[in-house]
Amino acid sequence: MRVMHYLQALRGIVARELLRFVHQRERFVSALVRPLVWLFIFAAGFRSTLGVAIIPPYETYILYEVYITPGLLGMILLFNGMQSSLSMVYDREMGSMKTLLVCPLPRWYLLIDKLLAGVLVAVLQAYTFLLIAWFYDVQAPLEGYLTVLPALILSGLMLGALGLLLSSFIKQLENFAGVMNFVIFPMFFLSTALYPLWKIQESSELLYTLASYNPFSQAVELIRFALYGQLNLYACVYTSAALIVFLIVAIIGYNPSRGMMQRKGGAAA
Amino acid sequence: MKKQLMSALLLGGMVSGSALGETVYVTLEKDNALAVVDAAQRKLVKTVKIGKRPRGIVLSKDQRQLYVAASDDDTIQIIDTDSLKVVGKLPSGKDPETFAMDPDGRYLYVSNEDDNQVTVIDIAGKKAVKTVPVGVEPEGIAVSPDGKWVVSTSETTNMVHWIDRQSLDIVDNTLVDPRPRACAFSDDSRQLWVTSEIAGTLTVFDVDTRQPVKKIGFKIPGVTQEKIQPVGIRIDKDRRYGYVALGPANRVAVIDAQKLEAVDYFLVGQRVWNLEFSPDQARLYTSNGVSNDISIIDLKQQKVLKSVAVGQYPWGLVVKP
Numbered sequence: 001m002r003v004m005h006y007l008q009a010l011r012g013i014v015a016r017e018l019l020r021f022v023h024q025r026e027r028f029v030s031a032l033v034r035p036l037v038w039l040f041i042f043a044a045g046f047r048s049t050l051g052v053a054i055i056p057p058y059e060t061y062i063l064y065e066v067y068i069t070p071g072l073l074g075m076i077l078l079f080n081g082m083q084s085s086l087s088m089v090y091d092r093e094m095g096s097m098k099t100l101l102v103c104p105l106p107r108w109y110l111l112i113d114k115l116l117a118g119v120l121v122a123v124l125q126a127y128t129f130l131l132i133a134w135f136y137d138v139q140a141p142l143e144g145y146l147t148v149l150p151a152l153i154l155s156g157l158m159l160g161a162l163g164l165l166l167s168s169f170i171k172q173l174e175n176f177a178g179v180m181n182f183v184i185f186p187m188f189f190l191s192t193a194l195y196p197l198w199k200i201q202e203s204s205e206l207l208y209t210l211a212s213y214n215p216f217s218q219a220v221e222l223i224r225f226a227l228y229g230q231l232n233l234y235a236c237v238y239t240s241a242a243l244i245v246f247l248i249v250a251i252i253g254y255n256p257s258r259g260m261m262q263r264k265g266g267a268a269a
Numbered sequence: 270m271k272k273q274l275m276s277a278l279l280l281g282g283m284v285s286g287s288a289l290g291e292t293v294y295v296t297l298e299k300d301n302a303l304a305v306v307d308a309a310q311r312k313l314v315k316t317v318k319i320g321k322r323p324r325g326i327v328l329s330k331d332q333r334q335l336y337v338a339a340s341d342d343d344t345i346q347i348i349d350t351d352s353l354k355v356v357g358k359l360p361s362g363k364d365p366e367t368f369a370m371d372p373d374g375r376y377l378y379v380s381n382e383d384d385n386q387v388t389v390i391d392i393a394g395k396k397a398v399k400t401v402p403v404g405v406e407p408e409g410i411a412v413s414p415d416g417k418w419v420v421s422t423s424e425t426t427n428m429v430h431w432i433d434r435q436s437l438d439i440v441d442n443t444l445v446d447p448r449p450r451a452c453a454f455s456d457d458s459r460q461l462w463v464t465s466e467i468a469g470t471l472t473v474f475d476v477d478t479r480q481p482v483k484k485i486g487f488k489i490p491g492v493t494q495e496k497i498q499p500v501g502i503r504i505d506k507d508r509r510y511g512y513v514a515l516g517p518a519n520r521v522a523v524i525d526a527q528k529l530e531a532v533d534y535f536l537v538g539q540r541v542w543n544l545e546f547s548p549d550q551a552r553l554y555t556s557n558g559v560s561n562d563i564s565i566i567d568l569k570q571q572k573v574l575k576s577v578a579v580g581q582y583p584w585g586l587v588v589k590p
Contacts, residue, residue: 059311059574059576060564060573060576061519061538061564061573
């Protein structure tokens with residue numbers, strides 16, 4: 001197998017994801033509406049609630065909408081990761097996954113391609129959101145819009161890998177509601193996306209511990225620091241480690257001989 | 270060689286760093302101290318103990334000395350800006366809080382809140398030359414840049430007292446909204462701005478007629494009206510924008526000084542009290558009484574750059590180039 005073939009497969013998968021993205025405008029709009037509702041409505045109600053302590057990377061007092069923006073970028077990546085997991089289940093049910101999997105390239109490679117394609121779409125959405133937020137007066141330093149890109153990609157990959165991992169467990173499309181309740185909501189609310197860790201600690205030590213170990217928290221912090229041109233090394237290492245773990249388990253999960261699908265007797269096995 | 274080059278570069282950087290920036294001196298009411306902030310590095314560099322309960326602060330005309338009202342010592346201390354040592358004191362009368370300096374730097378005018386009077390101090394002679402009786406609890410005080418007027422506002426009488434600077438007699442009194450706290454003249458001496466803490470308003474007076482021309486209110490989304498308590502004022506030299514500290518609203522209001530309306534608000538620390546420009550008026554410094562810090566605002570970018578912790582109850586501040 002030559003490099004050309006690998007590239008061709010990557011191009012095919014990314015093009016398919018982009019085509020889907022372009023054709024399903026509603027999906028794009030609805031994916032944007034969610035964080036915008038949080039920004040314009042939810043954050044407006046809590047506008048002046050923070051601002052009693054300065055936490056890095058901020059150097060002065062900030063409004064709630066400034067605080068919540070990196071969390072909402074994380075939300076976009078989280079929902080996209082889950083969306084691609086949903087589409088994997090759909091592909092499996094519809095049979096289009098078979099077409100993909102008969103491709104004579106390693107399965108791990110195809111899964112990573114799929115992951116990259118999903119992240120590309122998510123990053124486009126994240127930048128559109130940042131542009132709208134800019135006009136809403138939530139503005140980061142200009143260089144921050146560049147430095148946030150690697151953070152968005154790494155966080156997107158990690159959450160996408162989590163989505164892949166979950167999709168290897170989900171047998172049918174209907175089970176996806178469970179993912180919403182058991183993964184997305186706890187992950188989002190038990191994180192630093194909406195409240196800083198010190199605020200969570202004030203209310204409960206247990207929630208604080210859970211939130212600080214939540215990989216989504218670390219992804220949000222990575223994005224938050226990067227948006228202000230700073231590297232949060234701990235968050236970066238934590239997110240990378242989570243990506244590696246999720247990806248390995250997902251690849252094992254998709255292996256027909258050893259994977260979860262085999263054990264569970266899934267449709268694609 | 271490499272080491273030498275590195276240290277030369279570092280030293281060069283440090284020298285140019287301090288040459289670029291100004292120094293901010295902040296009185297700390299509860300710490301009985303003076304904080305020194307390097308504005309270029311945006312860092313607290315030193316804190317020195319001074320008199321008890323220091324509040325009002327003014328930089329001398331030659332910029333080599335600071336005058337600080339040590340309220341509980343009933344005096345104004347003279348502090349050398351380089352050595353930061355107390356080198357003398359001025360007889361301010363009881364419980365001095367706010368005071369203003371003549372445009373020529375010869376006299377200080379001090380509000381004596383408990384004695385309902387303004388004390389005039391000859392700085393060179395270090396003696397009080399006159400006391401002017403004013404309304405109950407005088408607070409805000411300002412001298413017009415053209416040297417014609419000294420204005421004192423009394424918190425309980427709710428009045429602006431217009432004192433002729435030559436004769437040092439009250440010429441006129443004008444009623445103003447409840448609890449007038451601070452006052453400031455525009456650079457052309459044609460307008461006087463007065464903040465009323467309880468009413469939450471800023472009143473703009475025409476100096477020629479000594480009558481109010483506009484009353485400005487403030488409205489901040491997400492902040493209740495009773496938290497809006499205007500205090501310190503600064504007006505830029507071209508009278509394009511003025512800035513008003515809004516106390517527990519934790520905001521500094523930006524006033525369009527031509528249209529006389531609030532156009533924007535900067536979020537700063539808690540209970541923002543007093544304001545000061547950088548010498549080029551490109552930055553504005555705010556003392557935040559409850560959050561124990563000062564905020565640095567870039568007026569060109571219209572952005573709060575940083576809030577620097579300084580010590581307990583920062584009250585007044587001056588900026589030395």
